[in-house]
Amino acid sequence: xxxxxxxxxxxxxxxxxxxxxxxxxxxxxxxxxxxxxxxxxxxxxxxxxxxxxxxxxxxxxxxxxxxxxxxxxxxxxxxxxxxxxxxxxxxxxxxxxxxxxxxxxxxxxxxxxxxxxxxxxxxxxxxxxxxxxxxxxxxxxxxxxxxxxxxxxxxxxxxxxxxxxxxxxxxxxxxxxxxxxxxxxxxxxxxxxxxxxxxxxxxxxxxxxxxxxxxxxxxxxxxxxxxxxxxxxxxxxxxxxxxxxxxxxxxxxxxxxxxxxxxxxxxxxxxxxxxxxxxxxxxxxxxxxxxxxxxxxxxxxxxxxxxxxxxxxxxxxxxxxxxxxxxxxxxxxxxxx
Amino acid sequence: xxxxxxxxxxxxxxxxxxxxxxxxxxxxxxxxxxxxxxxxxxxxxxxxxxxxxxxxxxxxxxxxxxxxxxxxxxxxxxxxxxxxxxxxxxxxxxxxxxxxxxxxxxxxxxxxxxxxxxxxxxxxxxxxxxxxxxxxxxxxxxxxxxxxxxxxxxxxxxxxxxxxxxxxxxxxxxxxxxxxxxxxxxxxxxxxxxxxxxxxxxxxxxxxxxxxxxxxxxxxxxxxxxxxxxxxxxxxxxxxxxxxxxxxxxxxxxxxxxxxxxxxxxxxxxxxxxxxxxxxxxxxxxxxxxxxxxxxxxxxxxxxxxxxxxxxxxxxxxxxxxxxxxxxxxxxxxxxx
DNA sequence: CTGAAAGCGCTTACAG
DNA sequence: CTGAAAGCGCTTACAG
Numbered sequence: 250x251x252x253x254x255x256x257x258x259x260x261x262x263x264x265x266x267x268x269x270x271x272x273x274x275x276x277x278x279x280x281x282x283x284x285x286x287x288x289x290x291x292x293x294x295x296x297x298x299x300x301x302x303x304x305x306x307x308x309x310x311x312x313x314x315x316x317x318x319x320x321x322x323x324x325x326x327x328x329x330x331x332x333x334x335x336x337x338x339x340x341x342x343x344x345x346x347x348x349x350x351x352x353x354x355x356x357x358x359x360x361x362x363x364x365x366x367x368x369x370x371x372x373x374x375x376x377x378x379x380x381x382x383x384x385x386x387x388x389x390x391x392x393x394x395x396x397x398x399x400x401x402x403x404x405x406x407x408x409x410x411x412x413x414x415x416x417x418x419x420x421x422x423x424x425x426x427x428x429x430x431x432x433x434x435x436x437x438x439x440x441x442x443x444x445x446x447x448x449x450x451x452x453x454x455x456x457x458x459x460x461x462x463x464x465x466x467x468x469x470x471x472x473x474x475x476x477x478x479x480x481x482x483x484x485x486x487x488x489x490x491x492x493x494x495x496x497x498x499x500x501x502x503x504x505x506x507x508x509x510x511x512x513x514x515x516x517x518x519x520x521x522x523x524x525x526x527x528x529x530x531x532x533x534x535x536x537x538x539x540x541x542x543x544x545x546x547x548x549x550x551x552x553x554x555x556x557x558x559x560x561x562x563x564x565x566x567x568x569x570x571x572x573x574x575x576x577x578x579x580x581x582x583x584x585x586x
Numbered sequence: 587x588x589x590x591x592x593x594x595x596x597x598x599x600x601x602x603x604x605x606x607x608x609x610x611x612x613x614x615x616x617x618x619x620x621x622x623x624x625x626x627x628x629x630x631x632x633x634x635x636x637x638x639x640x641x642x643x644x645x646x647x648x649x650x651x652x653x654x655x656x657x658x659x660x661x662x663x664x665x666x667x668x669x670x671x672x673x674x675x676x677x678x679x680x681x682x683x684x685x686x687x688x689x690x691x692x693x694x695x696x697x698x699x700x701x702x703x704x705x706x707x708x709x710x711x712x713x714x715x716x717x718x719x720x721x722x723x724x725x726x727x728x729x730x731x732x733x734x735x736x737x738x739x740x741x742x743x744x745x746x747x748x749x750x751x752x753x754x755x756x757x758x759x760x761x762x763x764x765x766x767x768x769x770x771x772x773x774x775x776x777x778x779x780x781x782x783x784x785x786x787x788x789x790x791x792x793x794x795x796x797x798x799x800x801x802x803x804x805x806x807x808x809x810x811x812x813x814x815x816x817x818x819x820x821x822x823x824x825x826x827x828x829x830x831x832x833x834x835x836x837x838x839x840x841x842x843x844x845x846x847x848x849x850x851x852x853x854x855x856x857x858x859x860x861x862x863x864x865x866x867x868x869x870x871x872x873x874x875x876x877x878x879x880x881x882x883x884x885x886x887x888x889x890x891x892x893x894x895x896x897x898x899x900x901x902x903x904x905x906x907x908x909x910x911x912x913x914x915x916x917x918x919x920x921x922x923x
Numbered sequence: 924c925t926g927a928a929a930g931c932g933c934t935t936a937c938a939g
Numbered sequence: 940c941t942g943a944a945a946g947c948g949c950t951t952a953c954a955g
Contacts, residue, residue, distance in 0.1 A: 256948055267926050272950060282924060299703045303649060304948035306640045307931050317684065322672070323866070328665045335659070335686045339693070344705075347654065347674045348682040356676070366636045367591065367932095368681075407728045475871035503870060530867070533811035533840060535847045546909065582668070593932055604942050607935060619940060641932035644947050704948095 255296040264292035275300050314367040315547060315556065318348040318360055320376035325469060325500065325528040326543075330397060332376050341557055343370070351390030352470050354357035354378045365390040373397060373558045376440060378470065393547025395556045397548060398442060406559065406568035408552040412442045413573035415541045417456075419495050420521050422539070422576060424457050427585035428493035428521060432463040434480035434505065435497035436472030443472075445528055446497045446525065463491060477504025485512050492520060492585055499524035501530050502581070506534065517583035527577055544572050590898040592633040600768060601629035612637050652893065654708040655685040655697055656714035658808060663880075667712050667734060670886030677797055679906050680707070681905065689807050691715045696774035697914050702727040708893045710734060713777060715807065732893045734781060735887060743896065745889040747780045747880045752911035753786025754793075756832050756860050756878050759913060764922035765830035765858060769800040771817035771842065772834035773809030780809075783834045783862065800828060809834060814841025829922055836877055837862035839918070843871065854920035864914050873917035881909050895908050 257275075261268045273281050273513050274289040282287070292298070306312040315338050319327050326523030331347070338345050346369060348360040357378050364372045365386075372394040375464060377383040384581050392429055396407035423431050435449040437444050447464060454462060465483050469476035478494055484490055485508060496502035515535055516522050524531060527542035551570050558565045594612075600603045603622060610618050611626040614845060618626070625720050629635070643649040646710060652675050656664050668684070675682050685697040694715050702723075709731040714720040721739050724731050733744035760768050770787045772780050784801060802820050806813035814833055821827055822845060833839035839861030846857055853873055861868060864879035887914045888907050895902045 258948080268948090269927090270925060270952075273925090275642055278948085280924065285924080301948055302638060302703060302705045303643045304931095305950075308931090308947075310931075313639060314683075321669075322659070323662070323665045323669045325660070325662065325665075328660045328662075331684070332659045332688065336688065341652065346651075347668070347672055347682050349669055351669065366639060368639045446620065463951045467853050474867065478870065495606050503867070507870050507872050507874075528838070533815065533844050535844050535872070539842075585854050595932080606934075606943090607941060610941090613934085617940065622940080638932055641947095642934075644932075644949090645934045647947075858929090 252399050254301070255298045256301070257298075259296055260292045260298050264288045268333050274564075275520050280467045281337070284397065295347075298404075303448070309541045311370055311560075312368060313343045314369045314465045315343050315345045316348055316351065316360070316364050316372040316385065317345045317555075318357070318364070318372060318377075320350050320378065321352055322347065322349045322495050322509060323471070325530065326498065326526045326545075327375055329424075329528065330549055334373055334375075334397075334553060335547045337550045338555040342554075343466070343557075350378060354382075361386050361392075363394055364394075370393070371560045373552055373556060373571060378439075379451075380439065380441065395552045395559070396575070397552050398543075402567075404483060406555055406565070408548050408555065408570040408572070409442070410543045410548065411575050412445035413449040413452070415525065416446040416495070416497075417453045418449075418574065418576050419525065419541050420450045420453035423493040423495065423521055423523060423582060424453065424459070426493070426521065426582060428491075429459055429585070430448050430461045430463075430489070430491040431459070431493045431495060432465065432491035433495050433497070434477060434484070434501055435463045436465070436476050436501065437471045439440060439470070448580060449466065450495055454481055461491070463487070467501075471500075474504035475498045477501030478508050479504075481505035481508035485509070485514075493582070494520060494522050496522065496524050497537060499526040502538055502540070503530065503534055518586075521582040521585075523582050531577070534581075539579045539582040540577050542575040542577050544575075591638070592635045593638070594635075597626065597629045597635050599836075600633060611808065620904075647704075648707055648897075649705060651681045651706045652682045652890075653685055653697070653701050653709040655682055655687065655694070655701070655709060655711045655714075656684045657687050657715065658689055659684065659686045661808060661810070662867065662883075663835065663863045664712055666865070666882050667886055671710055671712075671734075671890060674887045675892040677826045680890075680894075687715060689715060694720070698723050698729075701731075702729055705731075708732070708897045710889055710893060711775045714758070715776075717778065730893070730896050732896070734889050735880075740906075743892055743902070745885050745892065745907040746909070747786040747885065747911050748908045749782035750786040750789070752862065752878045752880075753783040753832070753834075754790045755786075755911065755913050757790035757860065758794075759786045759876070759915070760830040760832065760858055760860060760919060761790065761796070763830070763858065763919060765828075765921070767798045767800075767826070768796070768797055768830045768832060769802065769828035770832050770834070771802045771804070771814060771821070771823050771838055773804050773806045773813050773838065775803060776807070780834060787832055797816040798828070800824070805840075808837075811844075814838030816841075817847050818842035818845035822846070822851075827857070830860050830919070831857060835858065835860050836865045836875060839875055839877070840871055842869065851897035853918050855923075858919040860919050867876045868914070869916065870912065871918075876916045876919040877914050879887050879914050886892045886907055887891040
């Protein structure tokens with residue numbers, strides 16, 4: 250970013266050694282005598298020398314750059330994942346290139362194609378607009394990649410929470426509170442996690458022999474406030490609405506709050522609501538939201554660890570990781586009266 | 587990311603031309619005859635050739651990489667700015683390296699130092715933990731950088747909303763509704779925007795000759811739900827609490843909602859609340875939040891445009907841009923009864 | 924423990 | 940309109 254920077258040659262000259270001696274010192278190879286090393290370090294400091302990462306990458310064919318292809322960084326859940334990925338990456342001496350899809354399939358495609366180039370060593374994908382196309386591309390182009398939280402595939406490595414189990418736990422929680430008319434609201438099922446959460450919901454109902462089944466699927470890719478608001482309004486128009494609602498995301502749950510309030514009803518007195526994610530807002534909502542917590546930090550750390558193994562051409566013993574969810578009970582669910 | 591990739595040499599060989607002919611074609615220099623160009627393009631497609639960006643950067647001394655140093659990507663406001671920056675960058679053929687500080691001054695420092703290296707062409711900074719240190723570093727190291735939204739300085743280029751005016755508008759709105767006891771809650775004043783918003787608040791009170799002044803400053807760098815919740819609780823302990831509250835962020839406003847609800851009071855019947863930012867949640871809160879909208883897309887686009895001019899060594903006519911805020915009236919503010 | 928040399932894959936004057 | 944050559948700043952065998 251600055252002006253003409255000093256090079257290894259300059260350092261070598263000042264220290265009175267050869268260039269590769271400087272290289273060895275910079276790379277911490279202890280093949281250099283202490284006195285020589287000291288001279289080199291002194292020269293480095295005097296010149297304020299910084300190794301050129303581009304030239305280094307040119308030789309090593311590694312950039313230590315990771316692509317982070319994320320559906321929408323403004324989504325509270327995805328931003329938490331992005332933050333955790335960045336932190337894990339930083340700890341390992343890598344940097345992340347932010348590739349924000351913003352729900353735009355053509356941009357996703359463009360980013361994907363670039364990922365096959367030499368700029369990044371590997372790719373983390375958090376959600377995907379066009380799942381099938383993404384998986385195909387990754388396989389044909391042999392891109393080193395790990396999927397997070399939505400895209401499982403038998404061939405591409407992935408890390409995710411156990412969505413089926415989590416949805417089962419959430420639904421069962423409301424059943425345990427005496428509810429029998431439990432609805433599910435979710436965003437588009439084009440995301441695999443949508444299908445999985447729905448499956449967990451249905452399974453819990455089946456396990457308890459409940460006949461009432463009611464699912465409202467929004468077209469939203471974002472699973473956001475608006476989607477939850479709209480879906481809840483649809484439920485409230487039912488002849489006899491549910492007494493509990495399991496939302497596939499916290500954002501949808503909070504959107505549902507508003508629809509319920511506008512209908513003159515209260516959470517949880519009239520309708521219990523349970524979310525999914527445990528985003529920061531959950532505990533500050535009124536009432537505080539009962540939800541399923543995803544282990545985001547663990548997910549990200551595992552994904553990065555997996556990716557770095559793949560980059561190093563190691564064979565990880567397991568490439569499909571499923572992490573456990575956790576039920577967080579707050580004030581938005583109550584016993585059926 | 588893939589295996590051994592074809593190089594320009596391979597393309598040249600297949601097309602039966604020299605390497606630099608290929609280079610000219612790839613770079614769209616129209617110095618090449620149509621027939622030759624066609625042959626080259628055919629060879630490129632046949633080999634699935636992609637230019638190596640690292641080798642290119644090595645020669646051109648430009649990486650087309652922008653650093654995005656952001657205080658906390660999980661903050662809803664900062665994630666919106668990050669998203670807008672990424673979009674503007676993408677449109678210009680640049681990519682962004684995500685440098686998430688996560689409120690950690692030592693990481694901020696590390697990232698800053700790396701920014702002085704050759705990996706990025708320029709730096710966008712969104713908030714800063716240690717403002718003084720950041721400004722000093724940028725100046726002594728001559729880093730090409732643009733600040734967003736908090737860090738104005740006479741020497742370093744910056745883009746921000748007019749915080750003083752915005753706070754003045756917000757406060758005046760509650761005054762126009764008849765309120766006389768208007769409090770201000772804010773996060774740490776180490777961020778310049780905190781000082782500016784406070785200034786706008788005080789000025790509005792002075793302009794209307796109101797004697798009541800009440801400011802609660804949280805220690806929080808995050809200006810988040812918790813900070814708003816805590817600050818509001820403090821206000822509610824006052825001998826005679828305010829009838830209106832101007833929060834320096836929407837998150838703090840939503841946090842205040844919870845404190846008000848827990849005290850058995852209602853928004854806006856008992857206390858009017860106005861926020862700052864217009865984050866997505868604002869319109870889905872119950873009640874929907876009156877707030878100040880920041881023109882995030884414009885801010886980001888201007889910042890990138892400014893940065894690219896600086897990278898191109900052009901002299902922008904203005905390097906300190908201040909954009910206008912907009913009052914968004916919803917349901918959280920009401921006339922004093 | 925240290926030095927001389929090749930080469931990573933491009934771009935860019937310079938000739939022709 | 941096209942070709943031959945230098946060089947960006949490193950790393951990495953290979954000698955010594």
